[in-house]
Amino acid sequence: MFEIQVSDKPKSIQLVLTRQGVSTELPALWLRARSSCSSQRDATTGQRLINPHHLPDDLMLTDARWQDGQLHLAFSDGFAGLFDPAELRAGADLSEGCPITTPWRADAKPAPVYRWADLQSDDVLYRALVDFLQLGFLLVHDTPIQADSVLTIAHRFGFVRTTNFGSFFEVYSRPDSNDLAYRPVALGPHTDNPYRTPVPGIQLLHCLQNNTSGGLSTLVDSLAVIEQVRLLDPRGFDLLCRVPVRFEYRDASTHLVAVKPMIEIDGSGALCGVHYSPRLDDIALMSEADTRSYHRARKHLGQLLESPAFELRFKLEAGQLMMFDNNRILHGRTAFDPAEGHRQLQGCYIDRDGPRSLYRVLHQRAESQRAT
Secondary structure, eight states: OEEEEEEETTEEEEEEEEETTEEEEEOHHHHHTTOOOTTTBOTTTOOBSSOGGGSOTTOOEEEEEEETTEEEEEETTSOEEEEOHHHHHHHTOOSOSSOOOOOOOTTSSOOOEEETTGGGSHHHHHHHHHHHHHHSEEEEESOOOSTTHHHHHHHHHSOEEOBTTBSSEEESOOTTOSSGGGSSSOEEEEOSOTTSSSOOSEEEEEEEEEOOSOOOEEEEEHHHHHHHHHHHOHHHHHHHHHSEEEEEEEOSSOEEEEEEESEEEOTTSOEEEEOOOTTTEEEOOOOHHHHHHHHHHHHHHHHHHTOTTTEEEEOOOTTOEEEEETTTEEEEEOOOOTTTOOEEEEEEEEOTHHHHHHHHHHHHHHHHHHHO
16 A cells, blocks of 8 residues: 655655555655656666666655556656556565475475476476475476486576586496596585586486486475574574685686685575585684584584485486475485496586576466456
């Protein structure tokens, strides 16, 4: 609800938005920058034709009234125009316009599974995107068991990110590899490629064959784990958010280094990402006391990440694929014996904004269809 108020001390006009019982005054500068008039904003691109930084600091509303369901607003710099109240309400919400994340543990509802053929339908794809954005992962079954099929599946969700490994990579046992991912040993929960800036947003792993009794895939939701750390060990949580960690990868043609805290949060305290890879992390040089405190916090985090209470474990069979948010979901696998049979996966990365963009497009399309 919008309310127009007039104040006499000093005399000014105020526009107040009330949402869920909370009233907020909408500043003149905030309103002025949101004009969609043709002289202020390009209708095709939605981009401003003015620079809001050039508006006067003391800008004020000089008139506000309803006109045919729109708000007619006039400002002290001489500009006046119509404003859509729905657009102003939407502009007051800084959310990304995506489903709210749902932290999960091992005992959560069954993992979201979709058939590849069904995902050719936009309606099914929309439901899959809702699951993915809420839970941070999904499984796709009955996929083509062909080399490079992981790229075809990736393109359904977003834009493939090419790295020094190429547009996709192979995961199978190679005794001489410089990465433990290519050996049959167990891999604890970890973030892929924390030595990159930015870290690859979303990973897809596609199983071409898996004839071993081991090699089970594991997934852990860092949102659930980190909230537990924040609750049980506030000081440790603070250290994990502040202390820089150095991650490094090198081979004959590549040398990648990134320095960042293990846990990244935004200004509101919401989780932005977790960078956890005990095989690769080197903590900053600190005092003996601070080093011990940080070690305890990191150890506590690691114990929770490896707890069966948080771990989803399953066998990825040939023709099955898992896609997960690499900034949120930590993945790993159990050890396997290559003498039992072959285990071959192909993987690739896509940017995080791809599925989010696709969700918004499909959501808007669904809303428009409901309105007609």
